[in-house]
Amino acid sequence: MGANPSWLEGSPLLGAVEIAVNRVVKDHPEAAEKLASLEGRSLQLDIRNAGIGMRMYVASGAIEVSLPPQPATQQNRPDARIEAGVGDLMRMAAGQSDAVSMIASDLRIEGNTDVAQQFQKLLQEAPIDWEGQLAKVVGDVPAYEISQIGKRLFGLAQHAAKSFFSDGTEYLRDESQDLAWPHEVKEFRENVETLRDDVARLEARIFQLKAKRA
């Protein structure tokens, strides 16, 4: 990822995101527990289409949000990095980040995948109420109105994203046959398990035969 757009340097937006995330985490005990296990860990989120990068770092039981340090060096590398297009992020927001959709997406994870997953789970367990956060700044009524507009816009985008990925997934399954149906994946997995058991039994028999010959 290249440098961030200049308007983001020094933008209060990063601080606002940090404040919102930490408030929500504080209000969700499960998320707070997860945060403790991420102490000292960092995740970099690069939004490919927008050319925006953001670093999340957990220190003293709180998430710090900043721009990725420049220049990037071996010393300041994050533990994990997720590079995603806006569409991937929308799918994640729509709760479609299961294995099948991950394969279909253009999402790229580098570094410690466990850390990346923990961050993802943490943020899923602490859904941010943007309306509530906004109300603290602009008051309840405008916040409600703004958030309703936001929700409608996001709802439309989410619906479009769902349709797009749903249609895309159907195409990959039915037309190009690049993706399998869940029942096919299940059958394949059962076959693998059977094969694994058969191999284990065969290994045991060979071992017994060897013992007899000796």
Add this chain to the structure above:
Amino acid sequence: MTDAKQPQDQTTHFGFTQVPVNEKADRVREVFDSVAGKYDVMNDLMSMGIHRAWKQYAIDLAAPRAGEQALDLAAGTGDLTIAMSRLVKDQGRVVMSDINMEMLNQGKQRLLNKGIVGNVEFKQIDAQEIPFEDNTFDIVTIAFGLRNVTDKDKALREMNRVLRPGGRLLVLEFSKPVVPGLGPIYDQYSFKLLPLMGRLVANDEESYRYLAESIRMHPDQDTLKGMVEEAGFGRVQYYNLTGGIVALHRGYKF
């Protein structure tokens, strides 16, 4: 704030005027002795109340937790102290300090009137010579005070010394507007309206002229970021507020 180690012939800025280094502290003290009584009214008037949002943003990013120890330097009438004392709760402590005894007394009176007692201490402190052991505090804040300090680098090193490893520094200060077109409007406001308001409300035009001049002489966002890093802080970043009229710098002690 007098620094006896500085040679007599060295000068520093006091607004747009150059004064001997040893005189700056006294000149600043005179300004704040003069404005102390009208400090809150003038802050609200000059910033149209926005200073409260700037301070709240600083507190939110400092995120004080129950039991933590905080030092509020150049605390003025105690806006940050009040907010932090609520968040660190009874098991924590906030030291409210100012180099100017008149300001500190105003602040102390204000806190007492609000019933804020128990976890707040009041101390007259020069930010260049902080009278605390190394690694004492979890948070150090200085809001609209650093530009009045004679030796800013020394003060920042002191702030680093008294913070515990992992502790955070927050510097809220006037800075350089970054929004195109805002600079000239801000100049007009600062050099024409501010002194006028000072004359009409506080009967003190000169002090408010100094305020406008001292803001222009203060390092811009990137320069101050470099100074904070030079003082030993890591992960330093700044946030422009109201188009860069004010900037909040945050750094951590490693």
